[in-house]
Amino acid sequence: MIEGILETALYADDLDKAEVFYDSVLGLEKIRRGGNRHIFYRCGPGVLLIFNPAATSVPIADDPFPVPTHGTKGPGHACFFVTQDDLDAMARNLQEAGVPIESELTWPNGARSIYFRDPAGNSLECASRTLWTS
Secondary structure: OOOEOOEEEEEOOOHHHHHHHHHHHOOOEEEEEEOOOEEEEEEOOEEEEEEOHHHHOOOOOOOOOOOOOOOOOOOOEEEEEEOHHHHHHHHHHHHHOOOOEEEEEEOOOOOEEEEEEOOOOOEEEEEEHHHHOO
């Protein structure tokens, strides 16, 4: 259903709940889980990074890939693009999983979006690929 995202990071204090949501409800392909620090998902040609904010604010000793520490407090936002048909299927899938849809919009250019939240409170959106075209 979800076609892609280049790369974005969202934060969740409870990675177990996040894992169930992104695996089962959204159906993303897990690349790997790094303990209680992160879970990485394939999302089309890109990657969705789910980090535990407490863990990513602490540098890893002798890290061979010294990415700067990062994290955030409070919910973030990510938008996944889907086909028009898959947008309807995603809405049904969310409803069947008991995930409330907060908003459904049709934009002036005809693109559609649905908004919902993951277990950590992150605002997620699935939208037509044409959302940002004029």
